[in-house]
Amino acid sequence: MSSAPASAIAAHVEAAKRLLRELDEHAQSAIDSLRRQATEDFASVVAERDALLTELDRVVGELAASRSSGAGGRQSAAAFDEIGQAALAALETHKMLVEQTRVERDRIAAALDRADKPDAVATRYSLLSGPRGGSLSIAG
Numbered sequence: 001m002s003s004a005p006a007s008a009i010a011a012h013v014e015a016a017k018r019l020l021r022e023l024d025e026h027a028q029s030a031i032d033s034l035r036r037q038a039t040e041d042f043a044s045v046v047a048e049r050d051a052l053l054t055e056l057d058r059v060v061g062e063l064a065a066s067r068s069s070g071a072g073g074r075q076s077a078a079a080f081d082e083i084g085q086a087a088l089a090a091l092e093t094h095k096m097l098v099e100q101t102r103v104e105r106d107r108i109a110a111a112l113d114r115a116d117k118p119d120a121v122a123t124r125y126s127l128l129s130g131p132r133g134g135s136l137s138i139a140g
Contacts, residue, residue: 006076012063013079019056020086023049027093031100 026049033042067076 008066009063009076009079012059012066013076013083015059016056016063016083017086019052019059020083020090023052023056024086024090024093026052027090027097030097031093034100034104037104 026045030042030045030049033039033045
């Protein structure tokens with residue numbers, strides 16, 4: 001086992017942990033944006049999360065390639081445990097983001113549904129007020 005592959009694994013592990021922490025933070029920011037109904041902020045955070053996930057995919061691929069070369073041994077096992085803990089935290093926050101997104105989606109769907117239905121008070125008022133003449137009078 002050479003030190004180059006082991007150091008490559010260590011670098012990839014640190015990069016993966018950093019990206020997972022950032023994903024966790026971005027998920028919380030997205031949740032906050034949803035709660036504030038700041039749609040532009042939400043869209044921006046989701047785009048940033050997408051970029052982080054792409055980078056994490058690349059790092060995990062490189063980590064898998066380094067690991068398959070037999071480098072790391074016990075040190076990499078401990079490092080993978082650390083990655084696992086960071087991934088669990090990021091996944092938990094992601095689940096909260098998914099749930100908050102569903103809540104917001106349902107709220108918007110309900111508002112759209114209500115907007116398509118006639119307002120009962122306005123309908124009743126218009127029926128009670130009866131038909132009016134075809135002209136508008138300022139004097140009453």
